[in-house]
Amino acid sequence: TDILLEKGYAYECYCSKxxxxxxxEKALARGEQPIYNRKCLHLSEAEKNELKSKGIKPSIRFKVxxxxxxxxxxxxxxxxxxTNVFGDFVIVRPDGVPVxxxxxxxxDALMKISHVIRGDDHLSNTPKQVLIYEALGFDIPQFAHxxxxxxxxxxxxxxxxxxxSLNQFKEKGYLxxxxxxxxxxxxxxxxxxxxxxxKEETISLFRLDNVSKSPAVFDFGKLKWMNGYYIRNLPKxxxxxxxxxxxxxxxxxxxxYSDRLKDMIYSIKDKIELLTDANDWIKIYxxxxxxxxxxxxxxxxxxxxxxVLTHFINELSKFQEIDTDIYKEITSSVQKxxxxxxxxxxxxxxxxxxxxxKGPDLDKICTLLYKDDIIAxxxxxxxxxxxxx
RNA sequence: GUCCCCAUCGUCUAGCCUGGCCUAGGACACCGGCCUUUCACGUCGGCAACAGGGGUUCAAAUCCCCUUGGGGACGCCA
Numbered sequence: 320t321d322i323l324l325e326k327g328y329a330y331e332c333y334c335s336k337x338x339x340x341x342x343x344e345k346a347l348a349r350g351e352q353p354i355y356n357r358k359c360l361h362l363s364e365a366e367k368n369e370l371k372s373k374g375i376k377p378s379i380r381f382k383v384x385x386x387x388x389x390x391x392x393x394x395x396x397x398x399x400x401x402t403n404v405f406g407d408f409v410i411v412r413p414d415g416v417p418v419x420x421x422x423x424x425x426x427d428a429l430m431k432i433s434h435v436i437r438g439d440d441h442l443s444n445t446p447k448q449v450l451i452y453e454a455l456g457f458d459i460p461q462f463a464h465x466x467x468x469x470x471x472x473x474x475x476x477x478x479x480x481x482x483x484s485l486n487q488f489k490e491k492g493y494l495x496x497x498x499x500x501x502x503x504x505x506x507x508x509x510x511x512x513x514x515x516x517x518k519e520e521t522i523s524l525f526r527l528d529n530v531s532k533s534p535a536v537f538d539f540g541k542l543k544w545m546n547g548y549y550i551r552n553l554p555k556x557x558x559x560x561x562x563x564x565x566x567x568x569x570x571x572x573x574x575x576y577s578d579r580l581k582d583m584i585y586s587i588k589d590k591i592e593l594l595t596d597a598n599d600w601i602k603i604y605x606x607x608x609x610x611x612x613x614x615x616x617x618x619x620x621x622x623x624x625x626x627v628l629t630h631f632i633n634e635l636s637k638f639q640e641i642d643t644d645i646y647k648e649i650t651s652s653v654q655k656x657x658x659x660x661x662x663x664x665x666x667x668x669x670x671x672x673x674x675x676x677k678g679p680d681l682d683k684i685c686t687l688l689y690k691d692d693i694i695a696x697x698x699x700x701x702x703x704x705x706x707x708x
Numbered sequence: 709g710u711c712c713c714c715a716u717c718g719u720c721u722a723g724c725c726u727g728g729c730c731u732a733g734g735a736c737a738c739c740g741g742c743c744u745u746u747c748a749c750g751u752c753g754g755c756a757a758c759a760g761g762g763g764u765u766c767a768a769a770u771c772c773c774c775u776u777g778g779g780g781a782c783g784c785c786a
Contacts, residue, residue, distance in 0.1 A: 350710090400711075401711075411784085418784065418786095439779085441780095442713065443713090443782070466713085474779080504720065512733085512734055514735055533715065535719090547749090665746080
């Protein structure tokens with residue numbers, strides 16, 4: 320600040336907050352720009368000392384000439400700002416603490432920052448900063464003002480639009496690489512239009528000069544889709560590692576089946592609120608048969624249901640363990656014996672085992688579970704049927 | 709209010725700089741078909757946009773101007 324003061328780029332201002340406030344309101348009332356009136360610009364040393372002796376501490380203002388500042392921006396191009404819209408602005412407060420616009424310049428210049436990349440909303444701060452760079456003789460960095468991300472209502476994205484912090488997304492089960500990939504596609508796109516990109520691909524393709532100028536609305540739906548895509552396509556081992564923190568591993572069921580779990584999760588793509596939904600689905604298993612809903616009960620009330628389940632157990636008992644082929648064999652035998660087919664056959668088995676009408680493919684369910692477990696579950700269902708049918 | 713930025717399907721965008729190849733391409737969402745004896749996934753098809761008006765030009769989504777619309781900034785906040 321000494322340099323700026325000495326060279327006449329800045330001066331001390333003894334005006335009080337109240338004075339300034341009043342002046343501002345007056346100007347606004349007259350429909351004019353609220354610009355500092357330079358009252359303190361020409362104070363003599365004597366006057367300053369007098370004010371100081373009264374205990375008034377000055378703030379320091381940057382003296383702004385009436386001209387047009389041209390900001391060169393990689394994304395926006397050359398932007399012209401008349402300085403008379405902001406006037407002489409404060410650089411240091413009376414307590415000696417520098418103001419943001421001043422501090423960033425000093426900071427960045429000292430650290431030899433080459434590129435200042437930030438949100439669009441900082442564009443109008445930039446001319447002030449450029450002025451300071453120039454006064455101090457610093458090299459002006461390259462600026463790149465990225466368009467803002469808007470909420471679904473097209474206003475600046477904020478808390479009231481829902482989850483906006485990385486941790487919230489993480490807690491909800493969004494994979495970091497999916498979020499990264501999605502965010503990357505806002506106001507930018509790969510030259511070939513490819514949308515699913517690894518971090519490495521993005522880094523090698525990304526160029527500031529093909530970032531779009533217009534703001535982007537955050538689309539939670541597309542993020543969701545992309546996260547699902549990642550969940551489905553990432554290597555299974557890696558996926559399991561990612562999924563485990565979201566599951567209640569203390570539970571016996573999960574302990575017992577954790578090795579087969581990845582296949583199951585891999586197949587649960589329905590209404591993925593994501594990983595957390597997989598957890599819900601598993602809970603349906605766990606809480607069975609308390610989870611029987613009307614739809615499931617209806618299936619169990621079918622006249623053939625009892626037969627189907629009983630014979631399913633019988634047939635299954637003939638085998639050591641169940642796999643896809645055996646599953647087919649069993650279901651066709653049960654069909655022959657009971658005469659039940661279609662929904663009456665498969666839905667009954669589904670409900671008998673899982674207690675619900677929804678879930679992964681039946682053959683997958685059957686191969687996921689162990690034979691004894693299936694039998695136990697169906698027997699449970701048969702017991703339940705005693706009481707409700 | 710003043711200044712600045714922006715403007716292609718509902719949303720993210722390609723194309724715009726270097727006008728004709730645009731019958732405006734892709735993705736999400738949505739709607740249908742297929743697959744699956746559930747739901748999803750997958751797959752095939754469909755709906756859907758150059759904000760409006762003036763120019764310039766043989767030719768405009770592309771270049772220029774105006775209007776409208778949206779966003780942001782106007783602090784001794786960061």
